Amino acid sequence: MAGEKEEIAARIRVLREIEEISGETLAKELGFDPQEYAQWEDGKAEFPIGSLVEIANRFNVDLTELISGKPSRLKTFCVTRAGCAPEVRRRPAYAYWDLALNFHRKKGEPFLVEASPDTEEKPLALNTHPGQEFNYVLEGRLFISVGGHEMELGPGDSIYYDSGEPHGMKALGGRRTRFLAIVL
Secondary structure (H helix, E strand, O other): OOOHHHHHHHHHHHHHHHOOOOHHHHHHHHOOOHHHHHHHHOOOOOOOHHHHHHHHHHOOOOHHHHHHOOOOOEOOOOOOOOOOOOEEOOOOOEEEEEOOOOEOOOOOEEEEEEEOHHHHHOOOOOEOOOOEEEEEEEEOEEEEEEOOEEEEEOOOOEEEEEOOOOEEEEEEOOOOEEEEEEEO
């Protein structure tokens, strides 16, 4: 995955330049902190997945193309077989698998997310991005904070929230936690 964040940043920079807008203007338009956005585009930090969704929507491109550089093509349906979803590495200690990678013009971005057990020992990292998000816990226990409200979720529990609110999650109980996340 070396160089992936730089490639994504380069694609975003080109989209911005085509529309002749600055990074600061784009950041403000989408509600991102301009300094944090500059670090993302400079390749010094990873773009959060929710921010990539917003950027893709802003420039009217598919997230698939923004991340991979390859166009999505499926328009009627997209089947993702068990164990075959492509992994999208965005943050250490979390793995994301794109469950509808090749579907063209998705209205939401569905992911299988796995939080590794060592996230329990780390400080909770909060992020924000415009839109909404739905999480459904499949296995393990998930600690989640949304807008200053903290809770634990277990298998079968779900949460739907405004992702513009500071939010973050981590695995509990020394075990991995797997959940579905749909970013809208």
